[in-house]
Amino acid sequence: MLKRFVVLKNERAALLRDGDFERILSAGRHYFFDPLNQLSLQVWKLDAPMQDLALVDYLLGHEPDTADEHFVCMELGEDEAGLRYENKLLVEVLAPGSRRVFWKGLLTQHLEKIDLRQAYALAPDIAARIQQPNLRSRAVSGLAGLLVAQVPAYHMGVLRVDGKVQRLMSPGVEVFWRFNRDVQVELVDMRLQNLEVTGQEILSSDKVSLRLNLAATWRYTDVLLAHEKLAKPVDHLYRELQFGLRAAVGTRSLDALLENKQVIDEVVSEHVARKLEGFGIEVNSIGVKDIVLPGEMKTILAKVVEAEKAAESNVIRRREETAATRSLLNTAKVMEDNPVALRLKELETLERVAERIDRISVFGGLDQVLNGLVSIKGS
Structure with a gap:
C-alpha cells in the first residue's frame, strides 16, 4: 500500500513509524510503501519555535548531523541574558536559563549573549532599540526583564543595585538588566523645593495647646551624600522640622510667642541647620504660616484685647479733654486782656x-x- 505525505514550503515534518521517529522530511511530496499502515506524520511551522524539545534532544544525542542541519539551538546559562534577532531584527529578550530551538530555512535566527556579571546596564545602541517598543513594526517580547529609566531635565537619578547606591544618573534615558539583581532608580529634583509641616499640636510652656503650620524651602547640595547617610532624606528633614518646632514652642509662653512670632522661625532654622550639617541638604528659609488657638482661648484673648483697647480709649479721651480744657482756659485769658x-x-x-x-x-x-x-x- 503506497502512502503519500505532503510537506509545504513553510513546514517541516517528522516521519513516525508506530509513533517512533524515523527521519525529518523537507518540503515536497513524499511517497512510502506502508502495507501495515504504520507510518504517520508530525508537522511544524518553520516560523514558530520548535516545541518538541524531546525530539531535539534525541537528535542532538544520537544524530547530531541531522540536528545541525535542521535546527538553530539557543541556550543561556544562569548568568547570561540574550537578545534574539530574526533577519537582523530584535524580537525577543531572553532570561537566564532560557532555551529556544528554531527551524532553519525560513528565517535567519541569531542570538546575542550578554554576561550579566560584567554589567547591569545595556549598551547605548541596544538601549536605543527598545526605548519605544510600541513604535516598532513588530513588538519586542520579554521586556519585563529590563528597566527603562528616564531622568527628566533639572533632575538626577540615584541608581541602586541590590539596595546599594552605585552612581548618579544625568538627565536622559538608560536601560538596565533586572535579571539576577534588584535595580531601582530614584528621581531627585535638584531645584528649590517646598516642604510643609502642618497640623502640629504643641503645648506652650504655660500649658496652652497650639496648632501650628510651618513651611520650609530646601534643596540638595550633595545627592549621593544625602542618600548615602539617610535612607529617606525628605522624611528626615520633615522630622527635624517637627523637632525644631516643638523645641521653639514648648519652651516659651503664649504671650511670648504672640509678641514675637519671628523667634519660632529663628529657633527652628538654627536647630535644622545644626542637625542637617554634613548630610547634603540645605534649608533656605523657614516660616510659621499659622498659629491656631483653641476656641476658649480665642474668646479669652478677645476679651483681653477688648479691655486693653477700652483702657487705651479712655486714656486718649481724658488726654484730649484735658487739652481742650487747657486750650479754653488760655483763650479766656487772652480775651480778658x-x-x-x-x-x-x-x-x-x-x-x-x-x-x-x-x-x-x-x-x-x-x-x-x-x-x-x-x-x-x-x-
Whole structure:
C-alpha cells in the first residue's frame, strides 16, 4: 500500500513509524510503501519555535548531523541574558536559563549573549532599540526583564543595585538588566523645593495647646551624600522640622510667642541647620504660616484685647479733654486782656449761628444784632 505525505514550503515534518521517529522530511511530496499502515506524520511551522524539545534532544544525542542541519539551538546559562534577532531584527529578550530551538530555512535566527556579571546596564545602541517598543513594526517580547529609566531635565537619578547606591544618573534615558539583581532608580529634583509641616499640636510652656503650620524651602547640595547617610532624606528633614518646632514652642509662653512670632522661625532654622550639617541638604528659609488657638482661648484673648483697647480709649479721651480744657482756659485769658480778641470771638460765634439760619431779618443795624446775640459781661 503506497502512502503519500505532503510537506509545504513553510513546514517541516517528522516521519513516525508506530509513533517512533524515523527521519525529518523537507518540503515536497513524499511517497512510502506502508502495507501495515504504520507510518504517520508530525508537522511544524518553520516560523514558530520548535516545541518538541524531546525530539531535539534525541537528535542532538544520537544524530547530531541531522540536528545541525535542521535546527538553530539557543541556550543561556544562569548568568547570561540574550537578545534574539530574526533577519537582523530584535524580537525577543531572553532570561537566564532560557532555551529556544528554531527551524532553519525560513528565517535567519541569531542570538546575542550578554554576561550579566560584567554589567547591569545595556549598551547605548541596544538601549536605543527598545526605548519605544510600541513604535516598532513588530513588538519586542520579554521586556519585563529590563528597566527603562528616564531622568527628566533639572533632575538626577540615584541608581541602586541590590539596595546599594552605585552612581548618579544625568538627565536622559538608560536601560538596565533586572535579571539576577534588584535595580531601582530614584528621581531627585535638584531645584528649590517646598516642604510643609502642618497640623502640629504643641503645648506652650504655660500649658496652652497650639496648632501650628510651618513651611520650609530646601534643596540638595550633595545627592549621593544625602542618600548615602539617610535612607529617606525628605522624611528626615520633615522630622527635624517637627523637632525644631516643638523645641521653639514648648519652651516659651503664649504671650511670648504672640509678641514675637519671628523667634519660632529663628529657633527652628538654627536647630535644622545644626542637625542637617554634613548630610547634603540645605534649608533656605523657614516660616510659621499659622498659629491656631483653641476656641476658649480665642474668646479669652478677645476679651483681653477688648479691655486693653477700652483702657487705651479712655486714656486718649481724658488726654484730649484735658487739652481742650487747657486750650479754653488760655483763650479766656487772652480775651480778658484784649477787647479786639473778644470782638473777634463774638464775630466767630455770629458766623456759626448764621450758618444754621436760612434767612435773617435785621432791625436796628449790625450793632443791634451783635448786642442781641452775644452778651459777655465783664468781671
